[in-house]
Amino acid sequence: MASSVLSAASHSFSPSSSLCSRQTHKGKPKIGGNTLRFNKGLNSFPHARSSGRISMAVAVNVSRFEGIPMAPPDPILGVSEAFKADTSDVKLNLGVGAYRTEELQPYVLNVVKKAENLMLERGDNKEYLPIEGLAAFNKATAELLLGAGNPAIKQQRVATVQGLSGTGSLRLGAALIERYFAGAKVLISAPTWGNHKNIFNDARVPWSEYRYYDPKTVGLDFEGMIEDIKSAPEGSFVVLHGCAHNPTGIDPTPEQWEKIADVIQEKNHIPFFDVAYQGFASGSLDEDAASVRLFVARGMEVLVAQSYSKNLGLYAERIGAINVISSSPESAARVKSQLKRLARPMYSNPPVHGARIVADVVGNPVLFNEWKAEMEMMAGRIKNVRQQLYNSITSKDNSGKDWSFILKQIGMFSFTGLNKDQSDNMTNKWHVYMTKDGRISLAGLSLAKCEYLADAIIDSYHNVS
Numbered sequence: 001m002a003s004s005v006l007s008a009a010s011h012s013f014s015p016s017s018s019l020c021s022r023q024t025h026k027g028k029p030k031i032g033g034n035t036l037r038f039n040k041g042l043n044s045f046p047h048a049r050s051s052g053r054i055s056m057a058v059a060v061n062v063s064r065f066e067g068i069p070m071a072p073p074d075p076i077l078g079v080s081e082a083f084k085a086d087t088s089d090v091k092l093n094l095g096v097g098a099y100r101t102e103e104l105q106p107y108v109l110n111v112v113k114k115a116e117n118l119m120l121e122r123g124d125n126k127e128y129l130p131i132e133g134l135a136a137f138n139k140a141t142a143e144l145l146l147g148a149g150n151p152a153i154k155q156q157r158v159a160t161v162q163g164l165s166g167t168g169s170l171r172l173g174a175a176l177i178e179r180y181f182a183g184a185k186v187l188i189s190a191p192t193w194g195n196h197k198n199i200f201n202d203a204r205v206p207w208s209e210y211r212y213y214d215p216k217t218v219g220l221d222f223e224g225m226i227e228d229i230k231s232a233p234e235g236s237f238v239v240l241h242g243c244a245h246n247p248t249g250i251d252p253t254p255e256q257w258e259k260i261a262d263v264i265q266e267k268n269h270i271p272f273f274d275v276a277y278q279g280f281a282s283g284s285l286d287e288d289a290a291s292v293r294l295f296v297a298r299g300m301e302v303l304v305a306q307s308y309s310k311n312l313g314l315y316a317e318r319i320g321a322i323n324v325i326s327s328s329p330e331s332a333a334r335v336k337s338q339l340k341r342l343a344r345p346m347y348s349n350p351p352v353h354g355a356r357i358v359a360d361v362v363g364n365p366v367l368f369n370e371w372k373a374e375m376e377m378m379a380g381r382i383k384n385v386r387q388q389l390y391n392s393i394t395s396k397d398n399s400g401k402d403w404s405f406i407l408k409q410i411g412m413f414s415f416t417g418l419n420k421d422q423s424d425n426m427t428n429k430w431h432v433y434m435t436k437d438g439r440i441s442l443a444g445l446s447l448a449k450c451e452y453l454a455d456a457i458i459d460s461y462h463n464v465s
């Protein structure tokens with residue numbers, strides 16, 4: 001019924017008194033024939049009324065989308081919206097993981113500006129890229145991940161497809177799992193970056209969690225992690241954060257990575273690495289890729305999603321890649337063909353701007369070295385802020401609580417251990433915006449604001465249960 005009303009309404013964009021009367025007499029009250037609603041609609045469209053047209057009023061009043069409920073705000077991006085709406089002078093946005101300068105301003109890397117200038121000088125065009133993306137980018141990104149001389153690359157066992165940053169690349173990997181590993185389960189850490197669950201849900205891939213964070217030690221629950229990976233059905237996919245685990249900032253040690261690889265190998269699982277912070281955790285690109293390289297060196301087949309949002313500050317350029325390291329060049333070629341087939345109906349082909357920036361920066365030794373220096377600078381600033389926050393908290397809090405976890409965690413975030421009510425207090429009383437799982441982004445903090453944040457954390461921890 002609703003559809004017949006709407007189609008009548010949409011036809012009536014041209015003035016038609018017969019349509020008007022048809023609508024008035026035939027429409028059932030529930031969906032717009034109701035005189036009251038009808039009149040109300042006309043009143044709010046005086047223009048339509050005066051010209052004798054009812055079309056717009058009807059079309060708007062009887063929405064075909066009425067059955068669609070309001071979606072909740074995104075738990076991470078929604079924090080920025082709330083922050084914008086707050087008029088307080090002392091407000092602090094520690095929700096989204098985006099790097100800020102000491103003045104808390106967004107930062108465009110100098111190497112990015114130089115790469116953009118190069119593009120202008122060359123007069124690069126805006127033609128479509130192939131479905132798999134820019135060839136120079138795909139080469140650069142696989143080499144950056146695995147090391148240029150990696151045998152898997154030389155043996156052409158790596159299928160690399162440019163993706164829409166980390167999220168889009170994970171989504172392509174999830175689509176591949178859904179299509180070719182029917183019923184396979186994905187294991188994700190508890191907790192994990194909030195979007196992982198959305199990604200696998202939307203790709204219709206079943207997932208469950210493995211233990212990762214131990215609230216008692218505010219550290220890694222290594223035993224629990226190993227047990228859960230062991231007890232998962234053989235051939236499951238295990239999502240692992242390559243470095244700088246989000247949200248906890250807690251990474252396995254190199255020895256623990258070896259043991260994780262042992263169990264995954266024993267159980268014939270397939271690791272699916274999410275590498276969103278290469279170079280940003282330690283300041284070294286190679287060190288931060290060590291976990292992935294360890295698995296690949298064992299000859300394991302591995303999926304890796306990469307992102308350049310954080311380490312090159314290309315958040316809005318949506319540049320990343322999905323890499324599938326396979327045991328033979330033939331299967332790598334087949335996998336790549338299928339990744340392209342999955343990408344084509346989703347977005348056809350990826351954007352070129354960010355891909356050129358990465359290819360130019362990684363492919364040019366001068367720019368590459370400048371990038372490494374800038375990355376070290378950014379990682380260094382975050383480390384300084386982490387130390388300063390720890391110093392401020394420990395000098396103010398005499399309760400004997402051990403805050404050393406702040407220093408042990410790495411990367412952009414600190415997982416404070418604050419619960420939802422305490423996190424709410426941080427926002428409502430102190431104007432500190434953060435995710436409700438107690439995560440704060442240290443990349444959004446300055447040395448100057450550490451004292452204030454320390455007061456907020458101490459108050460929330462001790463005075464809110």
Ligand SMILES: Cc1ncc(COP(=O)(O)O)c(C=O)c1O
Pocket residue numbers: 097164165166167168193241246274276306307308309315320
């Ligand atoms: C663990 C993790 N994976 C992936 C991403 C993807 O980010 P993007 O899609 O911006 O590259 C993020 C961003 O916060 C992240 O923290």
